[in-house]
Amino acid sequence: MSEAASAPAVRATVGDSEFDRDTAVTRRSPGVYDLDLSAGWTIINAVNGGYLLAVVGRALADALPHSDPFTISAHYLTASRPGPATVRTETVRTGRTLSTGQASLLQYDEDGKEVERIRVLASYGDLDALPDDVRTSAKPPPLPPLDQCLGPADGPAPVEGSSAIADRLLLKLDPATVGWALGQPSGNGEIRGWFGLADGRDADPLSLLLAVDALPPTAFELGLKGWVPTVELTVHVRCRPAPGPLRVFLTTRNLAGGFLEEDAEVWDSADRLVAQSRQLARVRLG
Structure with missing residues (x-):
């Protein structure tokens, strides 16, 4: 399948897409936002951590005087579930180029008690105001063309309802990093792939918060199975992405004591x- 063939006939736009609708927040009062966590961004019954970060990130973008996340760190305290939720924000400091805020995402449990799901601290600014000077030794990861990579349709049929998020993503993985799907994990702790939204919406700073946590976990290529819940996730947004699919490169170097770190790089079509x-994540050993 070519890249053109995999794109939707009618492309959604930023502000008018499923991602925008499902991350929408409604301001109830200053700093307090109501929302509904969509079941469309779940894996089994777990709401994806990147989607949750994008929801909180959208509330902070409204609450703070700057609209673009520069750095955002989240601690995942309890498992979120689809349904009503609230984000409470607080402005910590505002400056000319950066503003800092904190936020909590909360839901009610079966007994009607309010439970904090995520706590976030973030600094926001204006990506368009950054200088163009770039001095880097980083290089885009080696990745075959999109039409030579593998997506969910190329593997065994999934269990019904097991991965609703896959229907909302354009996700094509480097064949060299999907040995785990064939029962032959490489042990290298690397996952590489193309990433986009299935409706064709181009990436923006908020969707980058989803992109870093949307690929299968590197634990799979270490030969581990099962849910890999995020404990803490920090994202640095470096610039506004160019139109087109993104390339995502995940690595882990150290699994110890039932926890691993996972580093992500996201590259746009302009390299x-x-x-x-x-992120720090828990893994199930044995």
């Missing part, structure tokens, strides 16, 4: 490093 992240 720019547009986002970086590191």
Whole structure:
């Protein structure tokens, strides 16, 4: 399948797409936002951590005087579930080029008690105001053309309802990093692939928060199975991405004590490093 063939006939636009609708927040009062977490961004029953970060990131973009996330760190305290939720934000500091805020995403449990799901600290600015000077030794990851990579349709049929998020993504993985899907993990702890939204919406700073956490976990290529819940995730957004699919490169170097770190690089169609992240995640051993 070619890149053109995999693109939707009618492309959604930023502000008018499924991602925008499902991350929408409604301001109830200053700093307080109501929302509904969509079941469309789940894996089994777990709401994807990158989607959750984008939801909170959208609330902070409204609450703070600057609209673009520069750095955002989230601690995942309890498992979120689809349905109503609230984001409470607080402005910590505002400056000329950066503003810093914190936010909590909350839901109610079966007993009607409010439970904090995520706590976030973030600094926002204006990506368009950054200087063009780039001095880097980073290079885009080696990745075959999109039509030579593998997507969900190329593997075994998934269990019904097991990965709703896959229907909302254009995700094509480097064949060299999908040995785990064939029962032959490489042990290298690397996953590489093309990333986009299935409706053709181009990437923006908020969708980069999803991109860093949307590929299969590197734990799979280490021969581990099962859910890999995020404990903490920090994302650095470096510049506004150019139109077109993104390339995402995940690596892990150290699994110890049932936890691993996972580093992500996100590259745009102009060969720019547009986002970086590191997360700490738990793994099931044995």
